[in-house]
Amino acid sequence: MRSNSENNVANQPWFACALIFVLPILASILVVTTSPNYRLAPSNLLRESPVGGDFLQEWIGGHIVSDGQASRLYDDRWTRELQHDPSLLGFGWDEREYYPMVYPPFYYWLVSPLASLSLPTAATIWCLLNALAFSTGLACLAFHLRERLGNWIWLGAICCFFHPLLLSLNMGQKSGFLLLILVSNFILLRSGKSFSAGVVFGLIVFKPHLALVIGPAMLLKQQYRFAAGAMLPVSLALVASVSLGAAACGGFWHVCTGAISYADNAGYSLADAHNLWGACKLLIPDSVSGLRTVVATILVALIVWCLWRCLRGKFDTLTDKFSLQYSAMILATILLSPHFFTYDLGLLLIPMLLIGSSFAVARSTNVEQERPQLAHGWVICIVFVASGLFASFSATTGFPFSVAMLCVWMWLLFRDLNPRLKLNDAQTVRDSYSAKSPGICRRKTIAATIAPANGPIT
Numbered sequence: 001m002r003s004n005s006e007n008n009v010a011n012q013p014w015f016a017c018a019l020i021f022v023l024p025i026l027a028s029i030l031v032v033t034t035s036p037n038y039r040l041a042p043s044n045l046l047r048e049s050p051v052g053g054d055f056l057q058e059w060i061g062g063h064i065v066s067d068g069q070a071s072r073l074y075d076d077r078w079t080r081e082l083q084h085d086p087s088l089l090g091f092g093w094d095e096r097e098y099y100p101m102v103y104p105p106f107y108y109w110l111v112s113p114l115a116s117l118s119l120p121t122a123a124t125i126w127c128l129l130n131a132l133a134f135s136t137g138l139a140c141l142a143f144h145l146r147e148r149l150g151n152w153i154w155l156g157a158i159c160c161f162f163h164p165l166l167l168s169l170n171m172g173q174k175s176g177f178l179l180l181i182l183v184s185n186f187i188l189l190r191s192g193k194s195f196s197a198g199v200v201f202g203l204i205v206f207k208p209h210l211a212l213v214i215g216p217a218m219l220l221k222q223q224y225r226f227a228a229g230a231m232l233p234v235s236l237a238l239v240a241s242v243s244l245g246a247a248a249c250g251g252f253w254h255v256c257t258g259a260i261s262y263a264d265n266a267g268y269s270l271a272d273a274h275n276l277w278g279a280c281k282l283l284i285p286d287s288v289s290g291l292r293t294v295v296a297t298i299l300v301a302l303i304v305w306c307l308w309r310c311l312r313g314k315f316d317t318l319t320d321k322f323s324l325q326y327s328a329m330i331l332a333t334i335l336l337s338p339h340f341f342t343y344d345l346g347l348l349l350i351p352m353l354l355i356g357s358s359f360a361v362a363r364s365t366n367v368e369q370e371r372p373q374l375a376h377g378w379v380i381c382i383v384f385v386a387s388g389l390f391a392s393f394s395a396t397t398g399f400p401f402s403v404a405m406l407c408v409w410m411w412l413l414f415r416d417l418n419p420r421l422k423l424n425d426a427q428t429v430r431d432s433y434s435a436k437s438p439g440i441c442r443r444k445t446i447a448a449t450i451a452p453a454n455g456p457i458t
Helices: 004-034 055-066 076-083 105-110 112-116 119-144 146-161 163-170 175-190 194-206 214-220 224-243 246-257 259-264 276-283 286-311 320-336 342-361 367-386 390-397 401-416 426-430
Strands: none
Touching: 004 119, 004 146, 004 163, 055 076, 055 105, 055 112, 055 119, 105 112, 105 194, 105 224, 105 246, 112 119, 119 146, 119 163, 119 175, 119 342, 146 163, 146 342, 163 175, 163 342, 175 194, 175 320, 175 342, 194 214, 194 224, 214 224, 214 286, 214 320, 224 246, 276 286, 276 401, 286 320, 286 401, 320 342, 320 401, 342 367, 367 401, 390 401
């Protein structure tokens, strides 16, 4: 029979995952009840921002589709008037602010049921749904890593206090849905269910620019079942968009072709952008835009090259090596995206947990093997603690600190996924990644296999 202590150890992951699941939901309730973004005010009082923050854009888009005027979804002048119509909103807010319609037509059709509710009610439901997605994604990832995390699984609860997660809830964003999609995609790939993983990943089509790294990377690694699965939701989204009319599809195409110049719009916060293009625009003035383009091109090429090196060789989603490769793909997605703000940095919780789980089970006492873990640990701690200060620091200094940290983190993954052992046994390098390896792709160098028969190597 099992002792009480053994039962407590066995049940611990369930309690920890339950806590991880509950905390984002509690955070959303706290946000809805205390944040000025959700606080109602007299209709004659001019607000600085709309109720629910950025969710106004979804709500207005849902209204447009529900009214049968999808052809005008991307008419900036008309949608701007709707976003400041007191008779529709029930309040007035800063006329200088505006949320452009940048999502595919089918997305506004999906959220249109919320448009039948008042904006405060719909925004509250949206915040709770976003929190539920965060809760489910984080709890599922923590439970999936429970054996590797061990007693450290309780640290997963700290993820619920990550600034971008709370910011996403406060601003009416949808980062929780993105995190849930990518977590589900990772778990299914690790389970060998490539087609199902592709179907889940295809759901990210509502933010297609975030699929421009992982999608092509999986295709280049000949993951054809994954690609076939991804095409299912993409095809459904395409059919739904076309059904809303050619004008709506043409308007969205215009949005896509102008994505690279999106940062030139008035009100765009370069200090709040965490991609390479935003960093180059922040560092290099408009007077030398040619130099900026050259620098951005070189940086993009370097990140693509690093990712390619991280993915080279046999691509096996069932090994620990894939955890690092998936982390690298997420970092590359952020850096190469044409648009990526702080509220979406909640996606960094995935590589944090994936890499952190390797720390928890590491058993090596070799200093050279501990240094990569220590470097990752410092980067994770800095990003976690300072994420709320990135924008203000960049605005004050003009230096994109967050992008620099993400590039350093990408380089660390590149280094760990490209080990260079000072041994002549090439097979040792190939075998350094294993599904049973407890560390960050720790080198499994066994003395008996590399030492001469007459004694140890000197």
